[in-house]
Amino acid sequence: MSNEHKVLLTIPMYPDMELAAAKTGSVLAELKDFNEEAVEEIQLAIIETCINASEHSQSEDKEVHIQFLVTDDRLEVKITDRGVGITADTLDGTRLLGRPTIHPDLRKRGRGLQIIRALMDEVVIESSPNGTTVSFTKKKTPP
Amino acid sequence: MSNEHKVLLTIPMYPDMELAAAKTGSVLAELKDFNEEAVEEIQLAIIETCINASEHSQSEDKEVHIQFLVTDDRLEVKITDRGVGITADTLDGTRLLGRPTIHPDLRKRGRGLQIIRALMDEVVIESSPNGTTVSFTKKKTPP
Amino acid sequence: MLDKLDIQIREAKEHAVIETTGYLNDALGEQLAEKAQALIQDGCTQLVINLEKTTLINSIGISILIEIIEALTEREGTLNFCGLSATQERTFRMMAIAKYAGIFPDEESAIANL
Amino acid sequence: MLDKLDIQIREAKEHAVIETTGYLNDALGEQLAEKAQALIQDGCTQLVINLEKTTLINSIGISILIEIIEALTEREGTLNFCGLSATQERTFRMMAIAKYAGIFPDEESAIANL
Ligand SMILES: Nc1ncnc2c1ncn2[C@@H]1O[C@H](COP(=O)(O)OP(=O)(O)O)[C@@H](O)[C@H]1O
Ligand SMILES: Nc1ncnc2c1ncn2[C@@H]1O[C@H](COP(=O)(O)OP(=O)(O)O)[C@@H](O)[C@H]1O
Numbered sequence: 001m002s003n004e005h006k007v008l009l010t011i012p013m014y015p016d017m018e019l020a021a022a023k024t025g026s027v028l029a030e031l032k033d034f035n036e037e038a039v040e041e042i043q044l045a046i047i048e049t050c051i052n053a054s055e056h057s058q059s060e061d062k063e064v065h066i067q068f069l070v071t072d073d074r075l076e077v078k079i080t081d082r083g084v085g086i087t088a089d090t091l092d093g094t095r096l097l098g099r100p101t102i103h104p105d106l107r108k109r110g111r112g113l114q115i116i117r118a119l120m121d122e123v124v125i126e127s128s129p130n131g132t133t134v135s136f137t138k139k140k141t142p143p
Numbered sequence: 144m145s146n147e148h149k150v151l152l153t154i155p156m157y158p159d160m161e162l163a164a165a166k167t168g169s170v171l172a173e174l175k176d177f178n179e180e181a182v183e184e185i186q187l188a189i190i191e192t193c194i195n196a197s198e199h200s201q202s203e204d205k206e207v208h209i210q211f212l213v214t215d216d217r218l219e220v221k222i223t224d225r226g227v228g229i230t231a232d233t234l235d236g237t238r239l240l241g242r243p244t245i246h247p248d249l250r251k252r253g254r255g256l257q258i259i260r261a262l263m264d265e266v267v268i269e270s271s272p273n274g275t276t277v278s279f280t281k282k283k284t285p286p
Numbered sequence: 287m288l289d290k291l292d293i294q295i296r297e298a299k300e301h302a303v304i305e306t307t308g309y310l311n312d313a314l315g316e317q318l319a320e321k322a323q324a325l326i327q328d329g330c331t332q333l334v335i336n337l338e339k340t341t342l343i344n345s346i347g348i349s350i351l352i353e354i355i356e357a358l359t360e361r362e363g364t365l366n367f368c369g370l371s372a373t374q375e376r377t378f379r380m381m382a383i384a385k386y387a388g389i390f391p392d393e394e395s396a397i398a399n400l
Numbered sequence: 401m402l403d404k405l406d407i408q409i410r411e412a413k414e415h416a417v418i419e420t421t422g423y424l425n426d427a428l429g430e431q432l433a434e435k436a437q438a439l440i441q442d443g444c445t446q447l448v449i450n451l452e453k454t455t456l457i458n459s460i461g462i463s464i465l466i467e468i469i470e471a472l473t474e475r476e477g478t479l480n481f482c483g484l485s486a487t488q489e490r491t492f493r494m495m496a497i498a499k500y501a502g503i504f505p506d507e508e509s510a511i512a513n514l
Contacts, residue, residue, distance in 0.1 A: 007163060010151040016174050019309065020150060022342065023166040031159050040341070040373045047344050111345040111381060118380055119373070162423065165456065183455070183487045190458050254459040254495060261494055262487070 007068040011050070013059065013081075018050035021066050025077060028070045034140050041119040042075060042138050048112040049079045049134045057083025057132060074121075078135040085127040150211040154193070156202065156224075161193035164209050168220060171213045177283050184262040185218060185281050191255040192222040192277045200226025200275060217264075221278040228270040292339075293317050297325075301332035301400050303393060307339040310347035314340075322354045331363025332400040336393050338369025348381060355386045364388070368396035406453075407431050411439075415446035415514050417507060421453040424461035428454075436468045445477025446514040450507050452483025462495060469500045478502070482510035 009024055011017040022043035029039045046066070053064045059081045069076040091113075117123050120136035127133070152167055154160040165186035172182045189209070196207045202224045212219040234256075260266050263279035270276070292307035293314070302325050306318055322333060335351070337343070343351075358365050366388035370378065378384050390396035406421035407428070416439050420432055436447060449465070451457070457465075472479050480502035484492065492498050504510035 005155045005157055005160070006153075007155070007160070008151070008153040009167070010149075012148045012150070014148055015313070016170070016309070016311065017148070017150070018344075019174075019342075020167045020170040023170055024152070024163045027159070027163040027166055031162075037372050040371060043342060044344075044373065044377070047342065051344060051346070111348060114380070115345060115377060118377075158427070159423070159425065161458075162456075180486050183485060186456060187458075187487065187491070190456065194458060194460070254462060257494070258459060258491060261491075 004069060004071045007070075009066040009068070011064050011066070013054035013057075013062040013064060017064075018047045018054075021050050021064070021079075022046045024066070025068060025075065028068055029075050029138070032070055032072060032075070032140060034075070034138070035143065038138055038141065042077070045116045045120050045136055045138075046077060046079070048115050049077075049136075052112050052134075053079065053081035053083065053132065056086070057081040059083035059131065072140075074137055074139045076135065076137045078133055080131060080133040082131040085129050085132050086125065087127075091125065091127075147212060147214045150213075152209040152211070154207050154209070156197035156200075156205040156207060160207075161190045161197075164193050164207070164222075165189045167209070168211060168218065171211050172218050172281070175213055175215060175218070175283060177218070177281070178286065181281055181284065185220070188259045188263050188279055188281075189220060189222070191258050192220075192279075195255050195277075196222065196224035196226065196275065199229070200224040202226035202274065216283045217280055218283075219278065219280045221276060223274060223276040225274040228272050228275050229268065230270075234268065234270075293321055295321060295325075297330070298397075301334065301397060302330050303334040303336055303397065305336040305339065310337070310340045310343040310350075312346045312350075315347045315350035319350050319353060323357060326357055326361060326363065331358055331361045333358065333363065334366050334368060334393060334396045334400065336369045336396070337367060337374065340369075341371065343374060343377075348377070348383070351383060351387075352381075355383065359386065364400050366390055366396040366400055368393050407435055409435055409439075411444070412511075415448065415511060416444050417448040417450055417511065419450040419453065424451070424454045424457040424464075426460045426464075429461045429464035433464050433467060437471060440471055440475060440477065445472055445475045447472065447477065448480050448482060448507060448510045448514065450483045450510070451481060451488065454483075455485065457488060457491075462491070462497070465497060465501075466495075469497065473500065478514050480504055480510040480514055482507050 007024060009021055011020055025042045025046045026039050029042050050064050061082055065080045067078040116136060121139045122137040124135045150167060152164055154163050168185045168189045169182050172185050193207050204225055208223045210221040259279060264282045265280040267278045294305040296303040304321055306314060308314055355365055368390045370389060375389055388399055390399060408419040410417040418435055420428060422428060469479055482504045484503060489503055502513055504513060
């Protein structure tokens with residue numbers, strides 16, 4: 001595709017490194033004139049996915065690999081770890097996670113994937129015992 | 144070394160992509176509490192090096208590879224292209240570059256390397272006909 | 287840019303405003319929770335959290351906000367937020383936070399509605 | 401963050417202030433040069449460039465500032481800068497820009513010293 005640009009980033013699993021990924025995403029989205037809200041949403045989705053990789057993947061190399069693909073009308077982000085993977089059971093049960101709170105609908109966990117799914121246009125999770133790749137796309141909305 | 148973190152970034156040679164590199168550098172520097180001035184200087188050095196790679200390297204893959212290594216007291220940045228390289232003559236003659244202006248000390252070109260050298264603590268340029276690597280280090284100054 | 291993390295507290299007789307600056311992650315969240323718990327211990331259960339200078343909140347930050355809501359519910363207190371971006375407000379509604387805490391455009395109205 | 405690029409002009413009888421917002425690269429630099437040349441053509445040769453909302457300037461942006469200095473020198477005009485960060489000021493001194501243009505802390509003093 002013309003005007004398609006690829007950016008690759010590898011960050012260590014370490015607190016706040018997800019911001020490097022989020023900022024890279026924001027530069028690309030702003031370059032293509034995504035609106036302010038979309039830029040913020042993209043950053044949040046990247047942050048949550050990177051934090052999940054750090055918290056849950058148990059990856060030995062402790063690296064998160066991020067591929068950004070930006071065209072004039074969309075940003076695709078693919079975030080990969082080489083960890084233990086997510087089981088289908090976990091994915092199905094995401095909504096039930098978290099210890100109960102005073103208010104039963106205020107859950108403490110299981111929020112990352114919900115945020116990503118709510119904010120991005122397409123979310124695909126591929127997982128095996130060799131690792132996990134979470135891919136999502138944000139389409140540019142006409143002004 | 145303990146508390147050393149490596150971040151790898153590959154960007155295409157395309158206008159403003161240098162900002163993705165600059166922002167990644169700024170996140171890492173701020174993470175380690177570099178002061179505001181140092182964070183700005185790091186960004187400028189990264190921007191100039193990436194622009195040089197885009198403008199001068201004639202690289203076929205049109206990619207710039209950036210490696211960040213951050214410890215508690217320094218940030219090392221290594222910026223590589225697979226282009227034609229810089230000749231020693233060019234490097235020596237940098238100060239004479241640029242068409243003359245009304246004010247002879249106001250030169251239009253040859254400013255990138257000067258900025259990088261002035262703002263960073265150590266600058267090393269390695270170049271061959273297979274490409275160029277510009278490495279620089281910024282030390283954290285105690286507050 | 288990564289804003290410097292910071293927490294400011296403005297205490298009045300009946301209420302307190304906590305203002306955060308920077309990325310609301312676990313580090314800033316814990317600082318925030320500590321300040322909020324201290325205020326609650328002191329009997330100040332009418333709180334406003336001003337997030338105007340916090341552009342990014344991660345899900346750990348959100349968990350901590352929920353803990354503050356719980357602590358206030360136990361004491362029959364009130365929590366109002368202000369300074370949210372459109373996306374933050376949307377997330378807070380999605381997370382049911384908006385059911386247990388007020389969301390107001392500015393600090394004045396957040397205080398007035400405690 | 402990549403601020404939206406923008407140029408504002410405040411014209412008075414005797415001078416004009418050009419304020420930039422965002423990364424001063426070739427794109428914004430060309431816009432800036434155009435506005436400056438238009439002002440100079442119109443006989444306005446007392447210019448202030450306010451860079452307060454421009455945090456990053458690349459060397460192409462600097463070349464364009466130098467071109468504006470040259471155009472003003474030809475017309476015996478004056479250029480003053482304001483709103484520079486410490487690093488920007490240092491770079492301008494290093495590049496000899498400070499020899500041919502004034503550097504002032506704020507717009508008021510930059511205008512007063514035209
Ligand atoms: N990269 C990953 N590797 C392994 N497991 C993961 C990964 N990402 C998510 N998970 C699993 O999916 C669950 C749901 O994730 P999420 O919705 O972000 O909630 P939370 O992180 O609060 O548990 C996690 O608890 C974890 O079991
Ligand atoms: N990555 C690179 N590949 C090839 N040549 C380079 C590279 N970086 C710099 N150079 C050479 O070094 C010269 C000096 O660079 P610089 O000081 O940035 O000035 P300018 O970019 O304005 O010419 C350039 O003109 C170019 O010939």
